[in-house]
Amino acid sequence: MINPVTDEFIGQRNQRHEADLRSDYNALGEKLARDGIDIEALTRKAQEFRIAVPSWGVGTGGTRFARFPGLAEPRHIFDKLDDCAVINRLCRVTDEVSPHFPWDVVDDMSEVREHAAAHGLSFASVNSNTFQDRDGQSASFKFGSLSHTDKSARDIAVDHNIKCIEWGQQLGSRVLTVWVGDGSNLPGQQHFTRALERYLGSMREIYAALPDDWRVFIEHKMFEPAFYSTVIQDWGTNVLCALELGDKAYSLVDLGHHAPNVNIEMIVARLIQFGKLAGFHFNDSKYGDDDLDSGSLHPYQQFLIFNELVDAEHRDAYKVRPDYMLDQSHNVTDPIESLVTSAVAVQRSYLQALLVDRGALEGYQENNDALMASETLKRAFNTDVTPIQKAARLNSGGAIDPIECYRAAGYREALATERPAVKGGGSGIV
Numbered sequence: 157m158i159n160p161v162t163d164e165f166i167g168q169r170n171q172r173h174e175a176d177l178r179s180d181y182n183a184l185g186e187k188l189a190r191d192g193i194d195i196e197a198l199t200r201k202a203q204e205f206r207i208a209v210p211s212w213g214v215g216t217g218g219t220r221f222a223r224f225p226g227l228a229e230p231r232h233i234f235d236k237l238d239d240c241a242v243i244n245r246l247c248r249v250t251d252e253v254s255p256h257f258p259w260d261v262v263d264d265m266s267e268v269r270e271h272a273a274a275h276g277l278s279f280a281s282v283n284s285n286t287f288q289d290r291d292g293q294s295a296s297f298k299f300g301s302l303s304h305t306d307k308s309a310r311d312i313a314v315d316h317n318i319k320c321i322e323w324g325q326q327l328g329s330r331v332l333t334v335w336v337g338d339g340s341n342l343p344g345q346q347h348f349t350r351a352l353e354r355y356l357g358s359m360r361e362i363y364a365a366l367p368d369d370w371r372v373f374i375e376h377k378m379f380e381p382a383f384y385s386t387v388i389q390d391w392g393t394n395v396l397c398a399l400e401l402g403d404k405a406y407s408l409v410d411l412g413h414h415a416p417n418v419n420i421e422m423i424v425a426r427l428i429q430f431g432k433l434a435g436f437h438f439n440d441s442k443y444g445d446d447d448l449d450s451g452s453l454h455p456y457q458q459f460l461i462f463n464e465l466v467d468a469e470h471r472d473a474y475k476v477r478p479d480y481m482l483d484q485s486h487n488v489t490d491p492i493e494s495l496v497t498s499a500v501a502v503q504r505s506y507l508q509a510l511l512v513d514r515g516a517l518e519g520y521q522e523n524n525d526a527l528m529a530s531e532t533l534k535r536a537f538n539t540d541v542t543p544i545q546k547a548a549r550l551n552s553g554g555a556i557d558p559i560e561c562y563r564a565a566g567y568r569e570a571l572a573t574e575r576p577a578v579k580g581g582g583s584g585i586v
């Protein structure tokens with residue numbers, strides 16, 4: 157495989173930006189020092205930050221209407237890992253990949269693990285797919301999977317999740333994420349209680365198959381592909397199921413899986429308080445599960461979520477630290493560029509949240525000074541931490557300007573012959 161995005165190439169491109177970065181970094185360092193903040197300590201935090209990328213995110217996404225594949229689309233998990241390696245090489249915060257099964261299954265999974273390791277990548281949570289039928293499947297998921305009325309369909313779904321754990325073990329993962337598309341399209345179609353009982357029955361079987369050091373993450377979603385009701389519709393049902401299953405079950409928050417205007421940062425605070433926050437699928441949205449690039453529409457909401465996360469770190473409130481992952485669909489951009497930009501956008505929210513003066517905020521909260529409490533958050537949010545992020549990438553061997561570097565390298569063009577054009581069409585509603 158030809159890969160022009162080499163460490164050497166990145167180093168050469170960085171030379172063009174180093175002088176500007178040094179002066180921006182020094183200016184920000186002086187400004188932060190006046191508030192008693194050490195820019196070097198923040199830069200180390202930026203370098204330690206990690207967020208996983210989804211294997212499915214590196215392929216061009218689609219809508220219900222069409223899919224328009226780009227140049228050099230990845231053909232299989234090995235190509236996907238090559239693309240993930242480029243993302244990590246540029247931004248140096250995405251050294252974990254989250255695979256989706258059966259999309260990413262091959263005969264010998266040890267080859268997948270070795271391929272990833274050769275790129276310095278390892279595996280985050282594994283995701284099960286019971287929202288699509290396989291060829292020749294004996295009972296369909298059309299009316300649900302883990303909650304289906306037909307036991308034989310439920311058994312196929314349970315069995316698939318158990319296989320996902322086994323594939324995950326071969327990859328060195330220790331988390332299974334379960335999202336089901338189960339639900340109903342018309343009032344009366346489904347008995348709410350019985351459907352959830354069936355779901356819990358299936359999940360108990362999966363839970364029993366978890367190895368000792370594994371956890372299971374439950375993902376809720378308000379609608380789509382079911383449009384009237386979903387079995388795990390919100391964080392309430394999610395956390396009730398996690399409590400019902402036991403200590404290895406946690407609730408995962410995908411930002412796009414809520415009604416518009418829901419106070420997601422407050423959900424995060426509640427899940428932390430009761431020790432049930434699994435982690436996140438980051439993305440952004442305007443209307444529903446739009447899967448837009450993280451921080452592209454609601455950077456303040458993303459910052460407020462990180463404000464809760466950093467507050468929990470500060471209070472030493474975690475039993476287990478939450479996992480961060482991107483879960484996006486890239487329909488009109490190069491997925492590599494979107495994933496790099498999004499990883500940087502999430503890292504930015506984290507750094508801004510680290511800037512919050514927690515002592516002052518607590519004082520304003522205790523004294524009911526609403527205006528100054530809000531200003532304390534905004535002061536942190538309005539600080540441009542870009543020089544810290546650039547310096548962190550430079551220190552870790554990444555690109556100061558990752559998109560400029562990626563475009564200059566001509567990665568897609570170099571791979572165009574090896575990865576022939578694929579046809580568009582079809583529906584890609586998930």
Ligand code: PSV
Nearest residue numbers: 283335375410437445483586
């Ligand atoms: C569903 O909308 C979802 O967010 C779940 O995480 C799936 O696993 C993922 O998208 C990919 O289809």
Ligand code: MN
Nearest residue numbers: 375410437483
């Ligand atoms: Mn998701």
Ligand code: MN
Nearest residue numbers: 410412413445
């Ligand atoms: Mn989603």
